[in-house]
Amino acid sequence: MRQETLKRPRVGLFVTCLVDLFRPTVGFASVKLLEEAGCEVEVPMAQTCCGQPAYNSGDREDTIAIATNTIKTFEEYDYIVAPSGSCAGMLRKHYPALFKDHAWEARAAAFSAKVHELMSFLVDVMGVDAVSAAREGNVTYHDSCSGLRELGIREQPRRLLGSVLGLKLKELKDSDVCCGFGGTFCVKYPDISNKIVEEKAANIQASGADTLLAGDLGCLMNMAGKLQRQGADIEVRHVAEVLAGMDDGPAIGGGER
Amino acid sequence: MQISSPAFKTNARGALADPHLQEALGHVRSGFIDKRQKAVDALPEFDALRESARAIKDHTLAHLDLYLEAYEEKVKASGGHVHWAETAADARSVILDICRAVGARTVTKGKSMITEEIGLNEFFEKEGIRPVETDLGEYIIQLRGEHPSHIIAPAVHLTRDQVEADFRRAHNHLPPTRDLTEPASLLSEAREVLRAQYFAADVGITGANFLVAETGSSIIVTNEGNGDLTQILPRVHIVVASIEKIVPTLADASQILRVLARSATGQEMSVYTTVSTGPRRPEDPDGPDEYHVVLLDNGRSSMLGTEFQDMLRCIRCGACMNHCPIYHAVGGHAYGWVYPGPMGAVLTPSLIGVDKAGHLPNASTFCGRCEAVCPMHIPLPKMMRHWREREFARGLNPATQRYGLKAWAFFARRPRLYRLAASFAIPALSAFGGARRRFRYLPFAGGWTRHRDLPAPESRTFLQQWRDRETRKQEART
């Protein structure tokens, strides 16, 4: 028994600020999936945000301060897992660049090497290839940009979704094209962002799916907001909610019409 | 060329509301992407070729002065002339002198972005010289008094119907009943009209895809053959090229050619690849009497050794803009100067200043598709971020953005305060969302809610709930 506990990897869950503030269900779903995969999950309270809004606005000083806090908070864990390709990409790919020629360079590199996005962690690191969830219906899946292009996440969520009883995956046309969210981009250039998400919404509607899934809450809120503004009858959820069987509550932005 | 980059947002709004442009942009989405993918899939060594293309350019840039000098020697040895132009104005006056010396009235031009960069056509017209664009796309936009909206497909912002209407208006000596429905008929009509111009021209101007140090040659690639006629028929051929077009050897150029056309149009090779070395030799069947090269710097040498040096690897294939969601939405003119899309978002601030071109590197979602397809592995998003850093350091971005960011960063840097503030704000916002669980309008979130609903927070924050859960567990144990 003791032996077993020792072997369980200690995972620090970086829940991401958007999930923390807007969609706690994704956090609980992540914990459940990680525990089922045999991890011991902890959620350090000192976490805030990965720092992308500052980083992508050219504010290095604030980014470094935020990143320093993140590293301090999480470096003790065997793995750091985030339910977002964008935030995991920031922690894994951009922190090392951020701390280049900085006193924390080695520390940042050691931290970054342990960071994974949830889907790829489950499949590539923990060797999970099936979940015990069921959901009747047709879903479609959007490949968020950072996860896809920075971390190579594409097959992993599809493999796990393939094991969900009753679920049929309808591939989305241009699933690898940006949804127009882009963090602060969507409020700095709302009209351009709108044009891009309109295009995405049209493809989602044409997919014939009743549910849209993706692995990044920012993109999901953008697409959900557009679909709801258009009055489309499509549920929008984070992929972890479905995989963990925690998809019975209200969908993202999904309340009364 | 007038710079309208500071008005990017206004330009973009206009572009989004222009139905012709939106129709034409649909062809960019469908026309380039699949063809490139097919060409890439058909060549298993494509990625290896990209690596070697990158290595060739990196090596050249590290020894740029050496290769440029070697190139100059070879051009001279073959009987040509090299003119160094530090600025656009220098280049224009060198070119004017050459044209004046032969009493040029008409100048034919092959497609060249560098002559756009130095505003050559407007300059010629002021000086009483008639420039004639011979590339079909360039010819069309010259008829319309426009500028290219794409670096390899200058008229991609137009629909076929618009072009037909322009041709009927401009070529009114031709029978009005003629059939112009096929794109090929537009091309042959342009050829017909241009034929006389080739012979009337005293000077032919082309750009260069490569300058070869080993041989002193310039290389152009085209699909219409217009470049060949432009440089062979007139008495004087002027090549206008920027300094980073240099490669050491012909073998290096051929290596890069293998990724160029595939990335640009999905062709294995462009239809014409033309190598020219010096003026006509006695044994040559044709060619110009004079061969000049104008080497333009225009700010490029100051990119060397900076975080923007990698941009000088660019071979102007256009793949980055063909795959860019922003370019797809607004087209090339919105960017407000010569170079659009991701490559323009990095290059334009270097050439005209980030104070004028500041919007360009900001108008990106960092989706990374440009970098993923760039045959020269140029880290475009990273360099756009470097521009944002410079803008932030100089306080160039709008005050509202800076304050918003600072306010948010204040909390993100202080975990306790962040948790405290969120534990009050989030449940309140959640309740405010009501049964609809989303907002159609929210003060301070107008940028978001103008076009889409904002999902309301579910309930209390995750960290609040998690802490309660842990406390309950703790209590259960004790």
Ligand code: SF4
């Ligand atoms: S940046 Fe890359 S993709 Fe864009 S034009 Fe240059 S070489 Fe082509």
